[in-house]
Amino acid sequence: MIAMSELSEETLRWAAGAVGGGVRVAAVAGLREDANPWLLRFEPAGRAEAAVLRLGDPDDPDHCLRFGTEVAALRIAGDHRLPAARLIAADLDGAEAGALAVLTTVLPGDSKIPPVASAERLRDLGAAAAALQAVPLTPRAALPLRTRSIADVDFAARRREKGTTALLTAAEERLDRLPAPEGPTVFVHGDLWHGNTLWSGDRCTGLVDWDCAGAGSAGIDLGGARFDAALMFGLPAAGHVLEGWQRAAGRRADRLAYWDVVAATCTLADMAFCVPVLRDQGRPDLDAGVLGERRDAFLSAALARLDADER
Template sequence: MMAMSGLSEEVLRWAVGAVGGGVRVAAVTGLREGANPWLLRFEPADQVEAVVLRLGDPADPDHCRRFGTEVAALRVAGDYRLPAAQLIAADLDGAETGTLALLTTVLPGDSKIPPVASARRLRCLGAVAAALQTVPLAPRAALPLRTRSIADVDFAACRREKGTTQLLKAAEERLDRLPVPEGPTVFVHGDLWHGNTLWSGDRCTGLVDWDCAGAGSPGIDLSGARFDAALMFGIPAADQVLQGWQRAAGRRADQVAYWDVVAASCTLADMAFCVPAMHDQGRPDLDADVLGERRDAFLSAALARLDAEER
């Protein structure tokens, strides 16, 4: 077997063995800037047409942790039939492939973000977040307690190093004074933005990139999705996400203002840090100024609602 696109023969052999059925790798396509993760296509395609292969460095503790979380999350998602790829095989110590390797099924749809989102699409995003909160989950080693999105990045420390704004500083001080709302912990994706969703028209076909998953409040994913919708499509879009969540959950969401502040605080003062990801997902119209204005409007409104709740 010849290596393809820089993938070793050892990795390709492992992938073929995991799929089984006498297939061979016919084509390899890089899914992110022409590289990792990879789409592997097989011949004959009557058993499995394609799979997604994600690779990592077994010598990097961060990679090991992220892969372990991804595998654990995919297993939970599979047990509860949530919209996620199915786990086919994993090599979490490099014993079989010489690297970290994760093999999953391919989900239909694409993650390109449209310039305008319909109310139906936004409510569907809220409904997907609501589906996660139906799964009770106690924190565990691979799926730890989460109190915010993208929990492995210390945004407050980054702002202290790179600079902040009065509004972000006020939000940080406010959160420091408030206890984290108590309640049962549920399964959370932990990075629920449009770039981690797949769509067919206005129907969400699945969630990807589960390496920030864990156990936490439903508000983490709900407000994460609300904040992302506000950034992508404008402030009113966040309310459509909330409507979709509440309709699917059959109840009112709790502590929305608090979790909105948490979501908007998972940023840097200069929103340029996330512009490349937005452009890569098909939104070259979004720049740091637009994103900063929308972030500040969303955060200011959330802080005002917190003020009103405390009166």
Template sequence: MPKPSGKVLRWVTDAVGSGVRVAAVTGLREDADPWLLGFDPAGRVETAVLRLGDPADPDHRLRFATEVAALRVAGDHGLPAARLIATDLDGAATGALAVLTTVLPGHSRIPPTASTERLRGLGAVAAALQSVPLAPRAALPLRTRSIADVDFAAQRRQKGTTALLTAAEECLDRLPVPGGPTVFVHGDLWYGNTLWSGDRCTGLVDWDCAGAGSPGIDLGAARFDAALMFGPPAAEQVLEGWQLATGRPADQVPYWDVVAASGTLADMAFSIPALHDQGRTDLDAGLLGQRRDAFLGAALSRLGGWDALVHPTT
């Protein structure tokens, strides 16, 4: 999306209070949407975050409805999320889909190494989400994996895949999705969607993939991202944090690890721009591919999927 129009900015100032103007507009992701807004004079609201979308795009409309519904659930349950200031979910007021929220403290820059406290903290955040029971609903539908609106398997069929990713697909095809009560899930829980002050997680952002699903969705995603960012052993620290926070062992960990790692393409170059934008310019597609394969291979071995492919019975 281009920078906010004058019409959008007038809607923003009406929402935050008369007598102020938007003095600064800064892109938060690759110098683009969402936008950090600064106000002059700084009054009741000093800064805010603005997300914009195309009201003619059904996918945008669905994502914005999900974002708003998720922020309301998160606010009702004291989860670390921004507070809604104003919404325009049909474009009637702004000519665009628009969601205006408060600014959370902290930053999303990903360090080259992570302490045990930070890794366990990510697991604890996933545990806080799973503490909220949630039945599927229109804006928060049933989720069975992260980033559920992207068909990575179809993209791999077009762009090429690997034996390991094929084994993962076959393994998931033959296994039933674990049952159980559904809970609130973020649906895209990676380090770039978390904010930190030191080793303390101060908030979660980008809720447009949220919904109701298994606790394993967010736990698996957090474990997989830690493995990508810091190496496969980091995933175990995330699991420890989750189990310390919940006071119980996690269920079906290998299954949800496979689900998380299956949300990739054979060539991990697709993820590089977002990672570099978060400060991890040391990461390249080759290293990410090695870490993904190590994580996925270990999970498949625990499920019996990879061993069966490499060492078939005769």
């Protein structure tokens, strides 16, 4: 637990009022690196369940857009009974909470990433991605068209600034030559990796952090989940994710190699940028060298399959 003074009285009063029942915030705990988002517990005990409070970052010029997307996505997820927290309240201009704020219910499970994943767990990750693709969605202001994961980060520009590799350059050039995928758009999470999932044993209990959500191809989340599995557990893990996705979706995945390449290019040449968050998620064994080797193995295999598909 942290000191209550980490959050303003204005914010705490807003959260308690949104929960209702005449409660007050009794305890606060940071959920990511002991910071935002925050787990709130209330008293008197028994009047209200715990809640998760997510606050905007005033240093992020896009935090208004991110929070609008988060709220819109949670509403879609709730309407379709997807594995997501229920939205309790939102203050998208900070007028009531003193900061941009989203308050949700607490999902069971935790997001710590194990050193080894069973095939059952990986198939369940694929099934979670498949649940989203069952929701048709037309792009709109708060849920715009997405063409890749983490769409608000220009990885290609950052690679040009910080340096790249021959393999990543080849992948970029290949994608530039290919036509954009066509077809209906569906609801996508837009940042589907293990750190944004909650688990009870080998069962995925929910998805969190919806600020990259939007409308796009189902391949965005499938490719992202497969790539993450390969990074966390090695290349064969991606196959189990695909198996779970196809079983839950009741169909074969379209343009799998293309979306695998797209997923792998949402990185920097030096995978050290991933290391701090992975340590916080329980994987200190994954250093930049291991992650780079696994990324390159996944990307090389995807490019080879893309070549075969074009013959």
